[in-house]
Amino acid sequence: MPRRRLSMRKIKEILRLKWELNLGIRQIARSCNLSHSTVSEYLARAQAAGITWPIPVDLDDTALEKLLFPGNNSARRFSPEPDYNWIHQELKKKGVTLQLLWTEYKQQHPEGYQYSRFCELYHIWRKTIDPPLRLVHKAGEKMFVDYAGLVMYITNTATGEKNPAYIYVAVLGASNYTYAEATLTQDLYAWISAHCRAFEFFGGVTEIVVPDNTKTAVLKPCRYEPDLNPTYHEMATHYGTVIIPARAAHPRDKAKVETGVQVVERQVLAPLRHRTFFSLVELNQAIQIGVQELNQRPFQKLAGTRYQLFVTLDKPALKPLPGQRYEFALWKKVRVNIDYHVEVEANYYSAPYQLIHKEVDVRITANTVELLHKGQRVAVHRRRFGKGEYSTDPLHRPEKHQKYLEWTPERIVTWAKTTGPDTARMVEVILSSRPHPEQGYRSCLGVMRLGEKYSPELLEAACRRALASGAYAYRHVKSILEKGLDRVPLEEAKLAPREHPNLRGAAYYAQKGVR
Incomplete structure (x- = not known):
């Protein structure tokens, strides 16, 4: 099977370690958990593509990938190196032979070495085994x-x-x-x-x-x-x-x-x-x-x-210290939701709407939350420390959403009064009961659309019944209209909640923030 390409982050790290820190190929391979042949391959590709260090700011991950892998041809294949130390230890076990180990190796790596080359490489490696040497560490290394x-x-x-x-x-x-x-x-x-x-x-x-x-x-x-x-x-x-x-x-x-x-x-x-x-x-x-x-x-x-x-x-x-101490930051991967927000620690931060359903990197510091896509920063927000809070950049919204948010609470209430006082009161209660204004807007606009399907009298009756029962949401008004309950005489006594120690009441939910 063809070998999977490295992520662009890993490729950039290989280039940084080689051209910024002047490390050898085997040191880079150990740091990046790769084989030295893989490191050599990607360095050769970068050199052939004329890539310089540091990588230009305007060269994002997509453009860099096209330079490293031009055309539709798959990357050159290299036979994966066997784990010679493991082979050496396995051969000490009774009944284990090189033929058996090569068979197991080929099962894992069908594109790997053939048996004769496999044995040759192992015997070359075995000759390099020496007694442990006392390591000599270079100054500042x-x-x-x-x-x-x-x-x-x-x-x-x-x-x-x-x-x-x-x-x-x-x-x-x-x-x-x-x-x-x-x-x-x-x-x-x-x-x-x-x-x-x-x-x-x-x-x-x-x-x-x-x-x-x-x-x-x-x-x-x-x-x-x-x-x-x-x-x-x-x-x-x-x-x-x-x-x-x-x-x-x-x-x-x-x-x-x-x-x-x-x-x-x-x-x-x-x-x-x-x-x-x-x-x-x-x-x-x-x-x-x-x-x-x-x-x-x-x-x-x-x-x-x-x-x-x-x-x-x-x-x-020793290398000199940088100008300032490293600012601690946590990293995580998240996917942009359909409302062009990502959830980070139970709070919500906006991203450009073009990234809906796409995965982004989140960098969280003491005071900021940064969103990055393919190595490029696409949004930065002040960090929120509550629960369920929103941080929304207006420029991240689609144009139709920006027009939608030109609605204000006063405008919505004024519209509701054209239907009737109960509808206006329902809208006021919805707006005041939501933790975030946009959540209230959405519910109020739902009530507005019900006015397109039902008459003002029916909508007034449905809002009146919903208010009496404490059901301050669009879905309750809609349910009342669909089931025809707006035409049933309203009996305040039956709609009022009964006193009972197991009934927590609206005050409880308002205090806990439950909606």
């Missing part, structure tokens, strides 16, 4: 990050309850210079904020950040965001670095931070075990003192201290 296994506690002064605090640790590869702080949670906001403070503590940014495969960093494989969390990726772009997670079941990939965490637990946290902390600030002040002493403490087997190595090795090689 990598920052390793993780949470410590040891948890500290903050005591509630009122109840005496102890709440856990989690210890974030960051270690520079070349100098072992260490940063640590306590956070109340391990959620995405705490994770991103700790990274920002770590960069500020070091006074610069490394070329690569190496996290574990924590859920806040790497999402589960899915069709929408199969790799890095979008917020984590955006933070890396803001600081001009790249995220290369440690491989699963490869502890040597993050041996530096594993050792750093162990050192922090033993030399910073353990000495604090008998102290009682009553606030996060107090705990972090104690951790800051312990980390400062750790960085100034001489090595046992090397000359100098972590701080001295940092000053001579890592600090001169």
Whole structure:
């Protein structure tokens, strides 16, 4: 089966890592969770298409795709690389042969290598297996990050309850210079904020950040965001670095931070075990003192201290910090509804009506909600913090909707009075009972259209009965007319609600916002 094309976001990330950060193909492949052959293919396509970096602002995702994939010819196919390490481990099992593994490989990848080439590639790979080497980290290249296994506690002064605090640790590869702080949670906001403070503590940014495969960093494989969390990726772009997670079941990939965490637990946290902390600030002040002493403490087997190595090795090689700290933002995908609004956290934000039924990216910051389509921002709104609130840009409406909204409450009530006082009162009640004016307009216009089908006398009678029964909605007036209840004599006593402890009444629903 033909290989699926990468998303435009992933292709742009490949180009950014190559042309902005000057990373090698294999580093890009690890960061983007791709094979190196795939990375090479897309870089070659970009070069052949004459694409430059940064990509021009007016070149949207559609235009970029046409440049990368001209005509209707499918992309060049490459045989997927077998997982040689997995093959090597499987061959240790009794009864497993290369012939069996090749058969399973072909079942998954019919376009893959034939048996002879499959065996040849495996034997070439097997010759490259060497005993583990001691990794040598270049200055300013990598920052390793993780949470410590040891948890500290903050005591509630009122109840005496102890709440856990989690210890974030960051270690520079070349100098072992260490940063640590306590956070109340391990959620995405705490994770991103700790990274920002770590960069500020070091006074610069490394070329690569190496996290574990924590859920806040790497999402589960899915069709929408199969790799890095979008917020984590955006933070890396803001600081001009790249995220290369440690491989699963490869502890040597993050041996530096594993050792750093162990050192922090033993030399910073353990000495604090008998102290009682009553606030996060107090705990972090104690951790800051312990980390400062750790960085100034001489090595046992090397000359100098972590701080001295940092000053001579890592600090001169770090990239400068950007002008401002990264503004935390959540990302999600939503589909534009038929009313050209999207729902975000139980509130509604408008998008251009041309995007109805189309999927857009939503970027949520502390104060704004941005909508993006194919990498281009199409709307920005002030963030709402209530429930069921609307933020609508008039320019997003179709022209006929803009004319429709030229109606005002006064105009609608004036029209209703031409039918009768009960119809006017019904319209007034509808407008005053809706949380958003446009919702009331729609119901009132429905009542107006009933006047085209039924006589003013019938409409008056139906509105009178609906008002008496507390049914303040277009659908109730319509039901009364369709069932002929407007011609039945109105008995106020029967229509009035009976007193009963299980009847909540209109006041309850008005208070709860139930419509």
